[in-house]
Amino acid sequence: MSENIAIVAHATGDLRVDPTPEPVPAADEAVVEIAYGGVCGSDLHYWLHGAAGASILRAPMVLGHEVVGTVLTAAADGSGPTVGTSVAVHPGTPHDVDGVVWPADRPNLAPGATYLGSAAHFPHCEGAFARRVALPGRMLRPLPAGLSLLGAALAEPAAVAWHGVERAGDVRGKRVVVIGAGPIGLLVVAVALHHGASEVIATDIADGPRSRASALGAARVLDARASQDIAELAADVVIESSGTVPGLHAAVDAAVRGGVVVLLGLQRNGDVDAPLAQAITRELDLRGSFRFNGEIDDVLAALADGSLKVDGVVTHVVPAADALDAFTTAKDSEASGKVLLDFTA
Template identity: 40%
Template sequence: MDDRVVAPLDRGEVRLEMAWGGICGSDLHFYRDGGVGASIVRNPMVLGHELSGIVCEIADDVEGFKPGDPVAIHPARLCGECLECRNGRNNLCRNVRFLGSAALNPHCDGGFRRYMTVQQGQLRHLPAGLDLEAAALTEPLAVVLHAINRAGPIEGRSVLVQGAGPIGVLLVAALRLKNAGRIVATDLNELPLEIATGMGATEAWNTASSFPEEEFDVVFEATGVAAALASAITRTRRGGVLAQVGIFAPGPVSAPLSLIVSREIDFRGCWRFDAEFDEALALLAEHKQQLTGLVTHKFDLPDCLEAFHAASDRKTASKVLLRLNA
């Protein structure tokens, strides 16, 4: 454990007692591999960006929040000045300080700790009926909602979700809530497919032995495995949409790009989220039971190493939560 000095609050800042945090795939990569893509850990860094907490102290100029308020935490602190911010593409801010990220140096510490200080603008009150544990799923659900928005109209359309990890199964659940037609989930492991079925998949295929042969209106590639891109392109119908949600490792990726041309496939990258964070909160409050079925393990913060070990085994775990105030 690492003790850090608690600095006095600056203008617009709020101190939180942390409640729950979800372990993300990027947290696992930072822990196991020392980096995610081009983001390399160069100095000690606190992980965690899927977070909820309770307000315990506010700066003198903060309004709208008071000690004791339960909150969800938007992990992005935008610069507000780059071209992307000025054009309303906040999720693409090139100078963003994102909790638990090594994209910039000095790194931006995350929330897997007892107390944390953030800007008031990063906090959201919890809707009535939403508890702090479920609120820790707001961030990954926001990622999913942004990907669906990038894919375009979804109602009644046939959809393939490649990869039934936490993001994949949340995609399935959100697609069901948004009235998609046939929803097919694929994965190499049985547990993720069982969870996907429970969260609304019409069909679940274990691609270790078989794969749906037909084409789909929309394909969400949620594995980030380079070899999976070829099958995602092949399974996207003419005039369809391929939404890339999984993050590839740096470097070239081999794929049948001629099919993107000849089929006029729209290949759309999906990066984080913006206003979808607020939509995710509302959906969690209204459909908590349907959207929390991916949580398989809960650990106390002192047991974080055991939690990371569990989260690394996709045959036995999906979303792993840390109880941060234990």
């Protein structure tokens, strides 16, 4: 068995591939041999800035929450999948906070929720970018028959996109505009088409993301700086996936009067400039979207039956031992879509 390694953010600008002990599972945990891990924007932020929004890195932390793998040791308490099962991972765990009310049917909104590879709490919630990790059986989703580990590698970010599209309501027969065609924006394009949107239009400042959106099936792609063209779109639904203030303004501009704007891209912490007068006078519905709940199961089924078409979203697969190269590639949105770490290499 090869040495266990983990991808660890030690501090701002300090990303290392570290030897790590073999996992010692609790009774409700399985040992999973990770095959692939997708580099997320939050992983990049921890590396580049030592923080992801309000989640500040206060100690070295194993990164990674977009992972798939194979069960090596089943949970001792009998929960979760059996040995040899290929699995995707739902990385969230809801927790209460005394005095804070949240809807029980929306566990993504639990105020004390933890997420693999997140510094939102201290001690941090270690991630799953390692060759072998111990994970609760309840997090593990067996892959449908015929779906490979590589084919399932986008399950977690696609679930984020699926949740965002469904926050808009029924998009069948509607014009949908996606602001920002990074990996999440691309998956929003794919999910909107899967859900029956009559036309999907994507915007981005870079040629590479626009080309990838077009290849996925976007009917039109626009330079995000073409403000007049965007303002004339009159979209029924706009999904803001860039997490930028200009993207927020463009999303409101692009919406038809009475339309829906879903805020999927996470804005910076604190106050941001927003065109609220315009949103009010157009009677726009502004809806937040945060992570996901059970949508990962729908995503896995749609990936397995081929109805969710994501070809071209993954642009690079890099050996995990070369994680710094992978992260450097992933931060270049012109050159890359989703970058995967290959822990089997």
